[in-house]
Amino acid sequence: MLVDLSGRIRNTHLPGSKALLPLFEAVVNSIHAVEDAKIKNGFIKILIQRGSAPIKGFIVVDNGIGFDEKNYNSFCTSDSTWKISRGSKGIGRFLWLKAFSHITVSSVYKSAGNYFRREFNFSTEKGVYEHTHENLNTSDIECQTIVQLTDYQSPYKEKCPQEADAIAKKILDHCIAYFLLDTVPLIEVIDEGHSINLNDYFVSRLKPNSEEREFQLSGHKFSLKSLKFYGFENSEHQLCYCANHREVKSENLDKHIVDLTKNRKIRYEDNKPFTYLAYISGSYLDERVNSERINFNIPDEPDNFAIVEPRDISLKEIRNAAVNMIEKELSPFLKTIRENKEQEIRNFIFNDAPEYRPLLKYAAESLKQIPPGLPSPKLDIELHKLQSKFELEIKEKGKEILTYTVEDFLKYPEYSHKFHQFLERYNDIGKSKLAEYVIHKKVILDIFEKNLKKDDDGKYKLEKDIHEIVFPLRSTSEDVAFERQNLWIIDEKLTYHQYLASDQPLDTLEDLEIDSTERPDLLIFNNPIAFVEGEEQPYSSVVIVEFKRPMRGRYKDNENPITQVYDYIRKIKSGSFVDREGRLVNLPEHIPFYAYIICDLTPKIKGFAEDATYYPTPDLQGYFGYNPRLNTYVEILSFTKLINDAKRRNNVLFKKLNL
Numbered sequence: 001m002l003v004d005l006s007g008r009i010r011n012t013h014l015p016g017s018k019a020l021l022p023l024f025e026a027v028v029n030s031i032h033a034v035e036d037a038k039i040k041n042g043f044i045k046i047l048i049q050r051g052s053a054p055i056k057g058f059i060v061v062d063n064g065i066g067f068d069e070k071n072y073n074s075f076c077t078s079d080s081t082w083k084i085s086r087g088s089k090g091i092g093r094f095l096w097l098k099a100f101s102h103i104t105v106s107s108v109y110k111s112a113g114n115y116f117r118r119e120f121n122f123s124t125e126k127g128v129y130e131h132t133h134e135n136l137n138t139s140d141i142e143c144q145t146i147v148q149l150t151d152y153q154s155p156y157k158e159k160c161p162q163e164a165d166a167i168a169k170k171i172l173d174h175c176i177a178y179f180l181l182d183t184v185p186l187i188e189v190i191d192e193g194h195s196i197n198l199n200d201y202f203v204s205r206l207k208p209n210s211e212e213r214e215f216q217l218s219g220h221k222f223s224l225k226s227l228k229f230y231g232f233e234n235s236e237h238q239l240c241y242c243a244n245h246r247e248v249k250s251e252n253l254d255k256h257i258v259d260l261t262k263n264r265k266i267r268y269e270d271n272k273p274f275t276y277l278a279y280i281s282g283s284y285l286d287e288r289v290n291s292e293r294i295n296f297n298i299p300d301e302p303d304n305f306a307i308v309e310p311r312d313i314s315l316k317e318i319r320n321a322a323v324n325m326i327e328k329e330l331s332p333f334l335k336t337i338r339e340n341k342e343q344e345i346r347n348f349i350f351n352d353a354p355e356y357r358p359l360l361k362y363a364a365e366s367l368k369q370i371p372p373g374l375p376s377p378k379l380d381i382e383l384h385k386l387q388s389k390f391e392l393e394i395k396e397k398g399k400e401i402l403t404y405t406v407e408d409f410l411k412y413p414e415y416s417h418k419f420h421q422f423l424e425r426y427n428d429i430g431k432s433k434l435a436e437y438v439i440h441k442k443v444i445l446d447i448f449e450k451n452l453k454k455d456d457d458g459k460y461k462l463e464k465d466i467h468e469i470v471f472p473l474r475s476t477s478e479d480v481a482f483e484r485q486n487l488w489i490i491d492e493k494l495t496y497h498q499y500l501a502s503d504q505p506l507d508t509l510e511d512l513e514i515d516s517t518e519r520p521d522l523l524i525f526n527n528p529i530a531f532v533e534g535e536e537q538p539y540s541s542v543v544i545v546e547f548k549r550p551m552r553g554r555y556k557d558n559e560n561p562i563t564q565v566y567d568y569i570r571k572i573k574s575g576s577f578v579d580r581e582g583r584l585v586n587l588p589e590h591i592p593f594y595a596y597i598i599c600d601l602t603p604k605i606k607g608f609a610e611d612a613t614y615y616p617t618p619d620l621q622g623y624f625g626y627n628p629r630l631n632t633y634v635e636i637l638s639f640t641k642l643i644n645d646a647k648r649r650n651n652v653l654f655k656k657l658n659l
Contacts, residue, residue: 033064066109
């Protein structure tokens with residue numbers, strides 16, 4: 001069978017993030033060659049080839065068995081199974097050509113007591129070419145293979161680390177299982193005369209901090225080797241999956257153990273920070289690694305409906321078993337992190353968010369799944385998620401409780417226990433909801449009060465800014481959620497209404513028809529709020545709220561807010577309302593109107609009030625009056641009175657929460 005080498009290379013997958021994988025393949029080939037040579041003084045040297053800019057290639061030298069006939073024939077055979085028992089997929093040389101344009105091999109090997117030299121070149125365009133093979137007719141020589149990976153290609157050369165230390169650590173990471181099993185020869189990385197001995201590095205800094213344990217799943221044995229890396233820069237806590245002594249894929253452990261914060265090392269009693277790495281290996285993984293050696297041919301999730309036994313073990317099951325062991329191992333190291341996190345959460349709830357207090361009592365285990373060190377806004381979001389989940393559970397439990405009969409409670413004590421347990425939690429939720437609402441009120445009053453002051457330019461806010469806090473502009477009660485309106489600032493009763501229109505022309509309202517040729521622009525002109533109370537038809541009362549700009553001092557005679565309110569009322573009275581069945585209904589003559597004019601008591605406003613024979617309020621912060629012809633009660637409230645009255649109404653609750 002002929003192989004289209006160009007097509008094979010094109011179809012070989014190699015992500016840019018795996019720029020060193022071809023080098024790893026060459027190093028592992030050398031490890032296998034030294035193993036096959038069965039020598040005690042085996043070595044591998046990795047020489048970094050630099051140009052004027054980035055690294056341009058690598059040379060890998062070993063004193064292993066070399067390119068004898070079997071190894072050479074395997075090299076020339078696509079997807080060879082020669083080293084399949086070691087996990088080799090026979091595609092390493094294709095990865096070479098994926099990242100490098102040219103490969104040169106020179107190998108001295110021994111066969112039947114004689115030494116031979118084999119040399120050849122390898123490229124995508126020509127395949128294996130310029131192959132030479134000769135008998136050296138001498139015994140004064142040693143086995144040695146030199147593989148040159150030259151002309152690093154984009155995007156891999158840009159993704160390759162440029163520091164020798166970083167490359168050495170990457171090689172060590174990839175081949176760590178060989179080091180842990182003590183089956184690795186001497187390995188050195190050489191960069192312009194500077195040598196890094198990976199074996200010494202492993203023995204002195206890594207091996208003393210390693211442990212090995214085992215676990216079984218469905219009769220398959222897995223090994224979990226862990227390492228504590230001290231002094232590594234920019235390392236992340238990782239769980240690595242290995243096949244045939246090599247790392248295949250890895251996951252950040254912070255995704256599975258929340259207290260292992262990403263990019264934050266663990267500290268213990270000696271205060272030395274370390275990064276934790278864990279390696280899973282086993283024959284189950286060896287047999288199921290894919291051809292590119294970057295993933296496994298196993299399901300991500302368990303197949304709970306599998307008929308054939310034994311079913312495949314999923315990656316999730318392997319991960320969960322390993323993570324459970326890792327959590328136990330790291331528990332002493334994470335104790336301080338978890339204690340600090342718990343205190344952070346408690347402080348935030350007690351000082352800033354008392355509405356979440358039920359979670360401390362009923363969702364302590366769920367709180368443990370919140371990552372440590374979150375800023376307050378993100379912590380609030382996480383707590384809100386848990387609170388919503390907890391409330392949903394209580395709601396579902398409430399529906400279940402309602403299915404119980406009286407006899408159930410009388411005959412079976414567990415029903416009574418469930419009911420009292422539900423009631424306790426339900427009451428605690430109610431308390432937290434009340435706390436949340438009280439905090440909301442305090443924040444709104446603070447915002448409202450702040451908007452009454454001059455800004456940095458010495459100007460006061462416009463009436464629309466004040467209006468927006470109480471109720472959104474250009475909207476109706478059909479559009480605005482209950483939580484978004486703050487009518488309680490004016491009067492708690494106003495919150496409970498049947499219909500509300502904010503800053504809307506009267507002729508645009510679906511339920512209102514006015515028999516008038518006048519342009520009904522009164523709501524637009526002064527940004528009023530008009531709404532109705534009660535459930536009688538058409539309505540039992542109508543209320544109008546009119547805002548004026550803080551500290552507005554100039555009013556023309558035709559800008560008298562009292563006159564404006566009266567004009568609104570006359571136009572509303574002149575119209576008809578459409579009921580829910582589409583029939584026109586006239587407003588009764590006796591229907592009461594209530595009007596609130598919210599403004600500062602400037603001399604001009606006081607003059608308007610006195611001309612209308614209104615009476616000052618006892619605190620002298622407002623006026624009130626009644627127009628019998630329009631059956632209208634009017635209150636003029638200063639902003640100071642509005643804020644002070646709202647604070648007094650809620651002061652007891654504010655004090656309870658230390659607000």
